[in-house]
Amino acid sequence: MNSAIVRGLLVRGMLAGVLAGLLAFGLAYLIGESPVDAAIAFESAHSHEEGGEELVSRAMQSTAGLATAVLVYGTALGGITALAFCFALGRIGRFGARATAALVGLGGFVTVALVPFLKYPANPPAVGDPATLNQRTALFFLMIVLSVLLAVGAMLLGRALAPRWGSWNASIAAGAAFAAVVAIAMAFLPAAGGLPQGFPADVLWEFRLASLGVQALLWASLGLILGFLAERVLEPRAAAATGTGPAPQASAPAH
Structure with a gap:
């Protein structure tokens, strides 16, 4: 191309x-x-801070x-x-x-x-706690990067298995591997925090x-x-x- x-x-x-x-x-x-x-x-309703003038209106x-x-x-x-x-x-x-x-x-x-x-x-x-905003944002983008990289790896795995297993079986195996590794990553990453x-x-x-x-x-x-x-x-x-x-x-x- x-x-x-x-x-x-x-x-x-x-x-x-x-x-x-x-x-x-x-x-x-x-x-x-x-x-x-x-x-x-x-x-x-639950804030104890005095409200100031909005720089940008809600509308x-x-x-x-x-x-x-x-x-x-x-x-x-x-x-x-x-x-x-x-x-x-x-x-x-x-x-x-x-x-x-x-x-x-x-x-x-x-x-x-x-x-x-x-x-x-x-x-x-x-x-969410405003003090942990940067940490939560970093974790969210880390999850995106991991997900994309794992998807690329799954695609390469499917292509490698296709000649021997066939396209359908290779796609299923690659999808299962992607889901398993994503689940492991989710288990090890910290939680985002509770609700107020x-x-x-x-x-x-x-x-x-x-x-x-x-x-x-x-x-x-x-x-x-x-x-x-x-x-x-x-x-x-x-x-x-x-x-x-x-x-x-x-x-x-x-x-």
Whole structure:
């Protein structure tokens, strides 16, 4: 794959990230802001500090602030996913552009979102000791790095076993090895800390469910949109035949 194609896929990956970010922002605003407001209300009711003037209003945080954060995150994630797509294409099986992008999106959701979430689930405001914020953040990113590295190792293991065991059995063995090593890593990593006394369990559940749902939508839409855009670059004839790309130009009539 030459550099011009990689550059084109990188741009399309970032565009896919912007579009996926817009969808994720819509879902986050619809289902995520209510538990955040409830958590902030709990924190305010149980705080002994005098409230100061807000530098950024809550309305601004839940609209423009949230949109900016999600779009920046989606754009960066789209670029990284496009590079992962370039690496995976042709190396994980005889899949086309759309199937490969969908698998990369699924793998990204599992390794970057789901596995770290199982050990260190997202917490709303008022949950967690502010003094341990840096430690909890470092542990969360450590879990992401471990998950991604273990997933790459599992993929290499599956490729090594495929000639002898077959693709299906090798994939099952690699997935089982990934799950086992992840479970061991989770057992040895420290816990994130407990909940403040009296914090509503339903608010915590709604926030965590909304966080995971936003991540699922972001990765799913990113994989699907990237696959659609990448197909137009890598398989223009197939895209034109299915009506998803520009029709090929007709040849000039012979004289």
